[in-house]
Amino acid sequence: MRALAVFPARREFRIVDVPAPVLKNEADVMIRVREVGICGTDREIAAFHYGTPPEGSESLVIGHEALGEVLEVGPSVRTLKPGDLVAITVRRPCTEKSCPACRAGRQDFCVTGRYRERGITQAHGFMTELVVEDERYLVRVPPTIRDVGVLVEPLTVVAKASIELGMILRRFPWEPVGVKALVLGAGPIGLLAAMMLEARGMQIVVYSREPAASPRADLVRSIGARYVSADETPLNAVSTLGPFDLVFEAAGNARVAFGTLDALAPNGVCILSGIPGGQSPFEIDLNGIMRNIVLKNQMIFGTVNASRSTFEASVRELERFMTIFPDAVRRLITHRVSLEETPDLLRQASGIKQVVVVAS
Amino acid sequence: MRALAVFPARREFRIVDVPAPVLKNEADVMIRVREVGICGTDREIAAFHYGTPPEGSESLVIGHEALGEVLEVGPSVRTLKPGDLVAITVRRPCTEKSCPACRAGRQDFCVTGRYRERGITQAHGFMTELVVEDERYLVRVPPTIRDVGVLVEPLTVVAKASIELGMILRRFPWEPVGVKALVLGAGPIGLLAAMMLEARGMQIVVYSREPAASPRADLVRSIGARYVSADETPLNAVSTLGPFDLVFEAAGNARVAFGTLDALAPNGVCILSGIPGGQSPFEIDLNGIMRNIVLKNQMIFGTVNASRSTFEASVRELERFMTIFPDAVRRLITHRVSLEETPDLLRQASGIKQVVVVAS
Numbered sequence: 001m002r003a004l005a006v007f008p009a010r011r012e013f014r015i016v017d018v019p020a021p022v023l024k025n026e027a028d029v030m031i032r033v034r035e036v037g038i039c040g041t042d043r044e045i046a047a048f049h050y051g052t053p054p055e056g057s058e059s060l061v062i063g064h065e066a067l068g069e070v071l072e073v074g075p076s077v078r079t080l081k082p083g084d085l086v087a088i089t090v091r092r093p094c095t096e097k098s099c100p101a102c103r104a105g106r107q108d109f110c111v112t113g114r115y116r117e118r119g120i121t122q123a124h125g126f127m128t129e130l131v132v133e134d135e136r137y138l139v140r141v142p143p144t145i146r147d148v149g150v151l152v153e154p155l156t157v158v159a160k161a162s163i164e165l166g167m168i169l170r171r172f173p174w175e176p177v178g179v180k181a182l183v184l185g186a187g188p189i190g191l192l193a194a195m196m197l198e199a200r201g202m203q204i205v206v207y208s209r210e211p212a213a214s215p216r217a218d219l220v221r222s223i224g225a226r227y228v229s230a231d232e233t234p235l236n237a238v239s240t241l242g243p244f245d246l247v248f249e250a251a252g253n254a255r256v257a258f259g260t261l262d263a264l265a266p267n268g269v270c271i272l273s274g275i276p277g278g279q280s281p282f283e284i285d286l287n288g289i290m291r292n293i294v295l296k297n298q299m300i301f302g303t304v305n306a307s308r309s310t311f312e313a314s315v316r317e318l319e320r321f322m323t324i325f326p327d328a329v330r331r332l333i334t335h336r337v338s339l340e341e342t343p344d345l346l347r348q349a350s351g352i353k354q355v356v357v358v359a360s
Numbered sequence: 361m362r363a364l365a366v367f368p369a370r371r372e373f374r375i376v377d378v379p380a381p382v383l384k385n386e387a388d389v390m391i392r393v394r395e396v397g398i399c400g401t402d403r404e405i406a407a408f409h410y411g412t413p414p415e416g417s418e419s420l421v422i423g424h425e426a427l428g429e430v431l432e433v434g435p436s437v438r439t440l441k442p443g444d445l446v447a448i449t450v451r452r453p454c455t456e457k458s459c460p461a462c463r464a465g466r467q468d469f470c471v472t473g474r475y476r477e478r479g480i481t482q483a484h485g486f487m488t489e490l491v492v493e494d495e496r497y498l499v500r501v502p503p504t505i506r507d508v509g510v511l512v513e514p515l516t517v518v519a520k521a522s523i524e525l526g527m528i529l530r531r532f533p534w535e536p537v538g539v540k541a542l543v544l545g546a547g548p549i550g551l552l553a554a555m556m557l558e559a560r561g562m563q564i565v566v567y568s569r570e571p572a573a574s575p576r577a578d579l580v581r582s583i584g585a586r587y588v589s590a591d592e593t594p595l596n597a598v599s600t601l602g603p604f605d606l607v608f609e610a611a612g613n614a615r616v617a618f619g620t621l622d623a624l625a626p627n628g629v630c631i632l633s634g635i636p637g638g639q640s641p642f643e644i645d646l647n648g649i650m651r652n653i654v655l656k657n658q659m660i661f662g663t664v665n666a667s668r669s670t671f672e673a674s675v676r677e678l679e680r681f682m683t684i685f686p687d688a689v690r691r692l693i694t695h696r697v698s699l700e701e702t703p704d705l706l707r708q709a710s711g712i713k714q715v716v717v718v719a720s
Contacts, residue, residue: 100534174460254646286614293662302653
């Protein structure tokens with residue numbers, strides 16, 4: 001069967017022919033891959049900057065944002081049946097006894113760093129025709145959200161942040177009302193974050209580099225949020241748009257993330273979800289930032305990856321989005337291409353979310 | 361009666377004679393001040409860098425870390441009686457209806473910034489003989505901790521951080537075990553934080569600028585913690601002492617706080633409690649710091665001030681300390697001086713915690 005694989009040592013990236021997987025364990029499930037989303041990590045892997053093949057293999061099948069259909073289940077599988085749609089979780093636990101997170105099924109908090117990630121590090125991904133996976137790593141996706149189900153995985157970033165935030169806000173003995181939120185970045189994660197905050201009734205500003213007349217800005221406005229372009233409002237003037245009770249960073253840029261902290265309100269929370277690629281140090285008034293964090297009881301936290309429970313929350317979130325702003329959700333997916341067209345698409349970023357259709 | 365007051369406009373700081381206060385409201389309590397601790401804020405006020413007199417007054421009576429004795433109570437007072445020892449809380453709520461924090465009695469989270477603070481801003485403090493205060497701002501201190509009861513107020517910084525941390529750690533579905541903690545700074549707050557973490561069974565390193573042969577380092581070792589001097593281990597080598605699950609910053613220095621974040625473990629929490637005085641920007645790899653925060657699910661939060669419930673927690677904490685390491689707690693108080701000696705003492709920092717004895 002076909003698969004899209006990277007050969008890091010040879011700097012090759014191409015369609016390969018691989019043997020079809022078979023059910024081995026009682027809890028195994030055979031999945032026909034329908035769609036796989038493309039994200040920045042896939043681009044980095046395709047450019048040989050990232051990605052590690054499984055032990056003993058010289059290639060890595062890429063792809064980690066998958067929507068599939070159950071074809072066949074092992075004898076102990078109880079939660080899934082042939083025909084069900086599923087999202088496949090990405091990270092697999094480390095085997096260290098000392099890792100309380102992986103032992104608790106929360107490998108998104110793995111403390112050893114010895115986890116594997118399908119399509120990214122030491123485990124093959126989903127840009128292929130068939131995948132076999134243990135039931136525990138599969139989450140059912142209702143047929144009602146079939147056409148956007150490939151967004152479940154990217155939405156987990158936002159769903160996890162939301163769950164963490166909910167836990168953290170319990171420290172206040174009052175209900176937050178009229179919350180103002182700033183979303184940094186209008187990529188898929190930023191737009192999904194805006195939808196999540198909008199669905200919670202917050203007042204939202206999305207700040208990004210795209211001009212005010214652009215498809216992403218239109219999409220932001222279509223869900224009822226405000227779009228502010230960096231063209232009109234430079235970084236050092238973002239605080240005039242605030243103060244914001246919440247900042248959701250999805251720009252992957254430390255200068256933007258720390259440079260907008262002066263827009264954070266007392267008791268404000270800043271969620272960091274972007275991974276900055278840059279190396280160059282820059283000057284910033286960290287004394288002033290720290291004074292504000294202390295004197296205003298502020299908080300910054302980072303969030304990465306997601307476990308099964310977060311995928312389940314993400315499914316519920318996506319169902320909710322589809323009742324509130326279905327058109328906006330559908331418009332997030334700007335490209336649908338075949339496996340054969342994918343290598344070219346990976347070399348040039350365009351649109352919002354690009355999706356590989358493996359089987360329709 | 362005598363009081364120690366600052367006249368900011370005239371740049372004067374001296375003992376003054378003020379009228380004795382009287383009980384006015386049914387819930388008022390008359391308190392004879394016994395001891396008042398001195399902190400960095402008092403030094404700043406005495407140097408005319410900080411502090412605001414009450415409206416209509418040209419002077420501000422300073423002092424906010426008070427231990428007093430109840431002399432007389434108004435007719436509606438139920439929780440206190442003459443002879444009781446009390447700690448007096450510092451911050452008074454703003455009167456804005458829009459402030460959910462002050463309305464919930466949690467003025468430490470005040471969102472308007474229009475609170476008053478006794479001895480600091482717009483309300484007289486406690487370096488005087490008699491104080492009248494509403495019962496709701498007074499917390500009973502058991503006679504068993506009488507000789508260190510003046511530490512209740514500084515300990516609230518640590519008690520509040522501990523309560524916040526407990527709330528936040530509920531996001532993990534496992535019990536943290538074998539926690540390693542780094543305390544930055546060996547001033548009174550740093551030392552009290554080390555005691556709190558030690559009392560919880562954590563493994564602790566206190567990192568500060570004092571040499572390894574110093575009274576503060578001795579005190580750290582006496583509670584069973586490790587002391588590392590900046591003389592032996594420069595800032596950029598602190599990560600070799602870790603990784604730490606918790607960093608408690610009490611050095612008031614952004615370069616130290618952010619410069620040690622590379623010692624923070626996955627899922628680690630950094631608590632900022634110090635208020636940096638410096639203005640000068642410095643170079644630091646914020647891209648790397650942000651990458652770690654995201655990829656390791658880390659958190660940074662600031663904490664300031666404390667409300668009644670935190671003072672109550674602080675009293676319980678201090679009682680506990682006195683059962684575990686009573687000598688170390690007593691050794692935190694290195695100076696006891698009279699009100700008359702206080703102006704000189706405020707101009708020269710020495711020892712650990714200096715206490716003004718108003719009435720013994």
